[in-house]
Amino acid sequence: FILRKAEPKDVSDILRLIKELAKFEEMEEQVVLTEKELLEDGFGDHPFYHCVVAEVPKENQSIEGYTVIGFAMYYFTYDPWIGKLLYLEDFYVMKDFRGYGIGSEILRTLSETAVKTRCSGMHFIVAEWNTSSIEFYKRRGASDLSREEGWRLYEIDKINLLKMSSK
């Protein structure tokens, strides 16, 4: 397999993999993002995200005929105490392609990017029921900030944002 930076032609594979991961998290109906938005937001003048994809040769393609079989979506955030951080938004390898070190290699590449770009750390969220992923991350030295420091993630959706901004 190879790991490479995603290109505009990859947006339909990226969206497919986003939906597969969301399905695994039982959140498939929450994905409202479109290929058009992914294209504009990832490959314009000021990208909102970066993406790496894992690709296999044609002879190893998936049952449905896909060669892009894994991906990671990330962007840079900022902690005013320690500076730049790399935020891992999505990270997924198709079921049939697990156990070959593809996920490990993706994570290694991303952490290399983090170190090269002077990031102090890599942040991400994991569902607390996802014990196999939590173990995977803990083996690599990740710590659970929600449990250890009491941080809770909050969200305000668009309706409430509109209400708030018009007050």
Add this chain to the structure above:
Amino acid sequence: MSPLVIRRRAADARRETELAEYEKVSDQIKITQRDLEQDGFSKNPFFHGIIAEVPEHLKSKDGHPKIGYSLYFCTYSSWKGRAVYMEDLYVRPEFRGKGIGKALMAKVAQLGLAAGCTQLNFTVLDWNKSSLDFYLKQGCWDVTSDLGYHCMRCEGDALQHLAQGDL
């Protein structure tokens, strides 16, 4: 009270120190004023800041007219697209209870909506009851409680090892 001015201005490292003291972790600040200037005000800033400023005759006892701020940046949701992350929100104690925090947050919401964002995310410490109550009143919901997502971090030696492919 005289009209409050909210401006996008240079982040003030001193405010960061105050917020960190409030959160009881001031020994963890590694960033300097220079870092903030470089990372926030170059061609591709890693963060944006807005400041709440009062007129001269209303300034704080120690002589500062800048009495509150918010630090935010754009992120990306693989489910919904563009999002805004509010990293810091702070108002000096003697200026609370006057709607300044709400005004700062409303401004971040406005700027986020203008940039095409459909959600605003942030984290809160679980012991911070007054902040939790404030946010719930604005229409926020607790993603950690409701969906079980935990904030995770990989940093320092663990990040270096991950980048080198050690396990």
